[in-house]
Amino acid sequence: MRRTLVVATRVLRQLIREHRLLGLSVVAPLVIVYFLKLFFDTMPPTFETARYAVPVAAFLVHFLAFLLCAIVLVQERTAGTLERMFINGFRRTEVIGGYLVGYLALATLQAIVALTEAVLLFQLNYAPGTLGVLFIVVWLLAVASVMLGIFISTFARNEGQVFPFIPMIIVPSVFLSGLILDPHRLPDWAEWLGRLLPLRYANNVIQEMIRPGGALGAIWPNLLVLVAYSVVLWVLASRTLAEVE
Amino acid sequence: MEQRFLPWFKRSYNERTRDLSTRRHIFSASAAVSHQEWRGCMEAIAVRALTKSYGSFEALKGVEMSVPQGAVYGLLGPNGAGKSTLIKALVGALRPSGGEMRVLGLDPLRDRSQLRRCIGYMPQSAALYGDLSARDNVRFFGSAHGLPDLDRRVREVLEFTDLSDRAGDAIHTFSGGMKRRVSLACVLVHRPRVLFLDEPTAAVDPGLRARFWTTFRDLADDGVTLFISTHLMDEALLCDEVAVLRQGRIIIHDTPKGILERGLTRVVVRRSGQGCEEHIIGGHPEDLAQALRSYGLAQDVDAVEVRRDTLETVILSLIEREEVRV
Ligand SMILES: Nc1ncnc2c1ncn2[C@@H]1O[C@H](COP(=O)(O)OP(=O)(O)O)[C@@H](O)[C@H]1O
Ligand SMILES: [Mg+2]
Numbered sequence: 355m356r357r358t359l360v361v362a363t364r365v366l367r368q369l370i371r372e373h374r375l376l377g378l379s380v381v382a383p384l385v386i387v388y389f390l391k392l393f394f395d396t397m398p399p400t401f402e403t404a405r406y407a408v409p410v411a412a413f414l415v416h417f418l419a420f421l422l423c424a425i426v427l428v429q430e431r432t433a434g435t436l437e438r439m440f441i442n443g444f445r446r447t448e449v450i451g452g453y454l455v456g457y458l459a460l461a462t463l464q465a466i467v468a469l470t471e472a473v474l475l476f477q478l479n480y481a482p483g484t485l486g487v488l489f490i491v492v493w494l495l496a497v498a499s500v501m502l503g504i505f506i507s508t509f510a511r512n513e514g515q516v517f518p519f520i521p522m523i524i525v526p527s528v529f530l531s532g533l534i535l536d537p538h539r540l541p542d543w544a545e546w547l548g549r550l551l552p553l554r555y556a557n558n559v560i561q562e563m564i565r566p567g568g569a570l571g572a573i574w575p576n577l578l579v580l581v582a583y584s585v586v587l588w589v590l591a592s593r594t595l596a597e598v599e
Numbered sequence: 600m601e602q603r604f605l606p607w608f609k610r611s612y613n614e615r616t617r618d619l620s621t622r623r624h625i626f627s628a629s630a631a632v633s634h635q636e637w638r639g640c641m642e643a644i645a646v647r648a649l650t651k652s653y654g655s656f657e658a659l660k661g662v663e664m665s666v667p668q669g670a671v672y673g674l675l676g677p678n679g680a681g682k683s684t685l686i687k688a689l690v691g692a693l694r695p696s697g698g699e700m701r702v703l704g705l706d707p708l709r710d711r712s713q714l715r716r717c718i719g720y721m722p723q724s725a726a727l728y729g730d731l732s733a734r735d736n737v738r739f740f741g742s743a744h745g746l747p748d749l750d751r752r753v754r755e756v757l758e759f760t761d762l763s764d765r766a767g768d769a770i771h772t773f774s775g776g777m778k779r780r781v782s783l784a785c786v787l788v789h790r791p792r793v794l795f796l797d798e799p800t801a802a803v804d805p806g807l808r809a810r811f812w813t814t815f816r817d818l819a820d821d822g823v824t825l826f827i828s829t830h831l832m833d834e835a836l837l838c839d840e841v842a843v844l845r846q847g848r849i850i851i852h853d854t855p856k857g858i859l860e861r862g863l864t865r866v867v868v869r870r871s872g873q874g875c876e877e878h879i880i881g882g883h884p885e886d887l888a889q890a891l892r893s894y895g896l897a898q899d900v901d902a903v904e905v906r907r908d909t910l911e912t913v914i915l916s917l918i919e920r921e922e923v924r925v
Contacts, residue, residue, distance in 0.1 A: 360742045371730040434726030437692050442743040443715040599693045
């Protein structure tokens with residue numbers, strides 16, 4: 355536990371010192387949401403922009419948290435610091451836990467920034483309760499994304515090997531998770547494939563909550579699925595992250 | 600190398616001891632006690648028939664070695680010989696394909712958690728966090744061990760490696776040599792009893808190289824066992840024992856003195872009125888004495904010059920001879 359916090363502190367300290375990475379991970383969602391706004395402004399007035407604002411913000415948090423965490427952890431492997439950590443006695447569960455805690459701080463910041471901007475730019479007037487649920491779901495999604503990043507990074511020997519995973523995560527997330535179309539209109543196999551993605555469950559909640567009259571009542575199990583998703587990834591990652599080559 | 604009548608070992612011993620610095624307080628307290636525990640008990644490192652294959656490529660082909668406590672043990676070999684592979688296996692970072700190994704009597708894989716407190720490993724690459732300061736790097740790796748006096752130890756090892764005035768600066772502003780020193784500080788912070796240093800002096804300027812070796816000898820004097828790999832053959836002279844690794848096999852295992860004795864000595868005798876004559880003799884000190892008695896003490900001898908093979912020449916010719924045999 356103590357060593358988990360030591361790793362988390364170090365990860366955070368590194369994030370704070372790495373201005374570019376920090377800037378990118380906070381500014382990038384802001385800029386992209388703004389471009390989205392510009393794009394939606396060109397649409398005919400009948401187009402319902404509000405349906406897309408929060409889901410796109412959630413998607414950005416998901417993707418950036420995943421990518422940053424995966425890349426930084428792979429950099430540890432290529433630099434040899436991961437090996438050095440293990441030889442000094444850090445356990446893999448402590449390394450994973452430390453990364454999770456460290457990156458959660460960043461993901462929380464991203465969730466707040468992206469949601470706030472979406473709400474302000476698109477002049478969404480959601481009730482405080484709705485906003486609270488939206489924040490929780492985006493945050494849980496961020497946890498799952500960080501875990502996904504940790505898990506994927508255990509399969510990459512260098513930064514280059516992370517890149518093939520990017521389209522593998524992005525493309526299905528955009529098309530199969532309910533971000534731009536209703537997943538129930540997909541063929542069965544694609545619908546099932548979508549169920550493997552954490553964004554699908556986050557979207558189930560978000561779409562319901564932003565629907566006029568929507569309520570958490572029937573959809574709260576989706577939140578549990580997100581939690582389970584993170585736990586399963588934790589278990590898998592602590593098996594695939596090799597302490598001994 | 601030209602030396603007149605001064606036995607090589609005496610000379611190298613003088614060279615070794617002359618600049619031993621005074622900074623030895625760093626290890627004495629704890630290491631002296633633990634050294635007592637181990638002294639005479641067992642060897643620090645024992646390796647039997649160790650093999651490692653990467654796919655179909657055999658990087659280690661049955662390595663045997665035994666390293667006594669408190670020794671500076673040099674693992675020499677050209678690039679690609681398998682030095683890093685052997686060291687990684689010994690520190691428990693790599694699973695060998697076969698064979699057995701013990702470090703301080705413990706199995707590097709099975710007894711990992713116990714062993715990690717007693718060993719230090721300096722990888723061949725810097726393996727540091729570029730964005731963090733030297734102090735944060737040393738403290739991070741030290742904090743894995745739960746030292747009660749971590750802050751003091753961090754200060755001590757930074758002082759020991761001469762980094763105190765740059766301790767707060769980020770590593771990415773450091774030169775290559777400074778990064779090596781930070782890396783060494785990270786290894787020393789928890790007072791390990793066996794150090795594994797993978798090419799610590801590669802691409803380091805001569806001044807720092809000399810200082811590193813002085814430091815290594817100091818640590819050994821305090822009872823720490825040092826296992827140092829290098830591809831620089833002349834560094835063998837600074838070790839107590841040397842193993843030469845070539846294509847995954849140890850082809851020579853000896854003291855530096857023993858290796859030098861396998862070399863040749865040329866005695867060039869200049870007589871008045873005549874030219875030079877050259878005699879090739881063996882490498883033992885007695886051979887030299889005998890040669891001087893027979894060629895050197897005649898009335899008409901003006902000068903005697905003794906030229907010995909350098910350690911590098913000897914090792915390289917031994918490697919070559921091995922290549923012919925294989
Ligand atoms: N992970 C690996 N996969 C495949 N081959 C490797 C791997 N690591 C090392 N080797 C090979 O094993 C041999 C020994 O490598 P290494 O131990 O790094 O040598 P040294 O440290 O003596 O230069 C080299 O031929 C190298 O190419
Ligand atoms: Mg090497």
